[in-house]
Amino acid sequence: MSLYQPPQNVLASRQATIGALFHARVPANPGRRAVVEGERVLTFAELEARSNRLANGLLELGLHRGDRVGLLARNCLEYMEIELAAAKAGIILACLNWRLGDRELQHCINLVEPKVVIAQADLTETLDRLELTPHRRIAIGPEYEDFMAVAADSYPDLDIDPEDGLVILYTSGTTGLPKGALVSHRAMVARGMCFTSEFQVPIGDNFCAWPPFYHMASTDQALGTLVRGGTVHVIDGYEPDKLVEILQNEVMHFFILMPGMVGPFAEILQAQQVKVKGVSVCGAMADLVPREDIAAVTRALDAPYNNSFGATETGLPPASSNLIPIGVAPTNLAKRQSAFCELRLVDPDDKEVPVGTPGEVALRGPTLFSGYWNADETNAEDFRNGWFHMGDVLRRNEDGTLDYVDRVKYMIKSGGENIYPAEIEQVMLADTRVHEAVVVRRADRKWSEVPVAFVVPADPGLTADDLMHLCKENLSSYKRPKDIFFVAEEELPRSTTGKVQRHELEARLPAE
Secondary structure, eight states, X not given: OOOOOOOHHHHHHTOOOHHHHHHHHGGGOTTSEEEEETTEEEEHHHHHHHHHHHHHHHHHTTOOTTOEEEEEOOSOHHHHHHHHHHHHHTOEEEEEOTTSOHHHHHHHHHHHOOSEEEEEGGGHHHHHXXXXXXXXXXXXXXXXXXXXXXXXXXXXXXXXOTTSEEEEEEEOOTTSSOEEEEEEHHHHHHHHHHHHHHHXXXXXXXXXXXXXXXXXXXXXXXXXXXXXXXXXXXXXXXXXXXXXXXXXXOOEEEEOOOTTTHHHHHHHHXXXXXXXXXXXXXXXXXXXXXXXXXHHHHHHHTSOEEEOOOBTTTBSTTSOOEEEOTTOOOSOOOBOOOSSOEEEEEOTTSOBOOTTSOEEEEEESTTOOOOBTTOHHHHHHHTGGGOEEEEEEXXXXXXXXXXXXXXXXXXXXXXXXXXXXXXXXXXXXXXXXXXXXXXXXXXXXTTEEEEEEEEEESSTTOOHHHHHHHHHHHSOGGGSOSOEEEOOGGGSOBOTTSOBOHHHHHHHOOOO
């Protein structure tokens, strides 16, 4: 008996894309707030019309399915309509990190070869400094509004496959320069459904998008909120006064907190005796947050803390299903495996390890991204045997919970940002006065971890200020070493094969 093969019309009927799902929400919610940024408000009907105009305008420029548009912008109301416009036009939106140095930003743009770059007006000067191939630029402001004004506001009802790319979110790579993680419509829809299920998020909820939209933290949840018929409140970064105002006036099931701001924000809430209108779950990435800060902020918000473990590439999975109770400074941060994913812990030979033995996370499920852009070798390695290998090591306990152990490859996690030492080392080694540079992580109360460097100078006149200036010119602020220590070459601990032992250097670091 042959397997049943659904005909094409049956296959077509099960498609679900972000643009189409938002379009389907509008008739039931035309006057409801969709996006709010301070005094600026777009209803569902207004956001539908504006994103339609932008989508049609981009199509009229000659862009086709799968073409890329770069977006260089801080958090703003326009970010949401640009994401929706790309979704409706079948275009892939490359969400560029405006905090990057020129070298990194140029790499990110050249990697995806956008035909159009949309940028906030004050960031166009950054683009002028770069050596880029020609492309059309549109500045957010009068030029952007004029571009949309002449386009039709009708919905571009295109044939878009759920596996088509939706956004490219950049994530640091082991070579130092960022990789472009391609997230499809299918993955984004699944992420929204997974989040709704795992945390019982109600339809019509509010979400406060204050982390940058070039991260999954805001883009995943903002798009999911709109598809559910909810309201996205946009704030350009961590602005405590604005966050407090929203918490006092809006009920939101999930309020995201990021490492580095949890303790200070808890102090503000306590000092001002803020009466929160209603939060059901708060926080993220508990491993990177001081335990007493978790206890303080959960008391202030009267909400448990999200003990999450996910990634840009995976969404909430593999292990973001556990909550830390209100007022508890946890001594154990065991995770629970997320729903809607399969998880294996494997050894270097890709064989599953027994319970109690650390293993690398191998994952598969509908929330997974579609690979790194233009990185065939990396994709072949990371997706070997049909499972995505995260590069993180967990240990499964007898009760089925999961403990975080370490990273397969050395990486620094600072305030929710991934920092690979190789990138910093390469910048320093580009200076001929540096013979060797080794970057390690140091524990930090505010940021969890920060990079510090051990340098073997080739020129005795080299100073720490020289290297700090070099890093300032070539690296984002969060990647710059917080301290630089000069050492002799023989002081670097090495293995029998000559590899520098970073963990031994960590142990030598002076206390803060």
